[in-house]
Amino acid sequence: DTAVSQTPKYLVTQMGNDKSIKCEQNLGHDTMYWYKQDSKKFLKIMFSYNNKELIINETVPNRFSPKSPDKAHLNLHINSLELGDSAVYFCASSLTGGKTNEKLFFGSGTQLSVL
């Protein structure tokens, strides 16, 4: 009964391939996010969705396409993978996304390695 679950945990692939990461939250939250954590552990927001609607797209290359079929799911598809895409990708959710004292609930991350 994990709150925010993402799959797969590890993803190793060749340059140029297309891959997807799935995320689901069972908390009833309205807002979901994708974050990227680089090798220096810096965590940066990529996308935010509120009730299936894209709210934030932080200058992410258009090879990255998030999809939210419903408010409990936010998947991330990456086309034409590049070496620089190697990182840990975290899915997260929060109750509404609109209040300053909200709390982010993170998944356990997907470690993507592009060879």
Next chain:
Amino acid sequence: TQLLEQSPQFLSIQEGENLTVYCNSSSVFSSLQWYRQEPGEGPVLLVTVVTGGEVKKLKRLTFQFGDARKDSSLHITAAQPGDTGLYLCAGVRDTGFQKLVFGTGTRLLVSP
């Protein structure tokens, strides 16, 4: 340029020592959060501070928000091996929680 700079970047101490981690910015934040991340896991929220000058305690951890709401500190008393992890501050700008900005991180190792 990072919006939130944490110092130190790395800290290796012995069990029982005290330590302070700093989170500094030139920007004002509506609120500031501290998260702890363990290897192979996502960050977990420790605390949210909202008011300038606010101090919150969580057992041996003391969090303070600067008077001008531009900086914060985390003080750990009598550190234990279980405190080992990556500590991240995160600032909420007045543009909304969805624009949460994370700090550069502090890796803490507490040895027995």
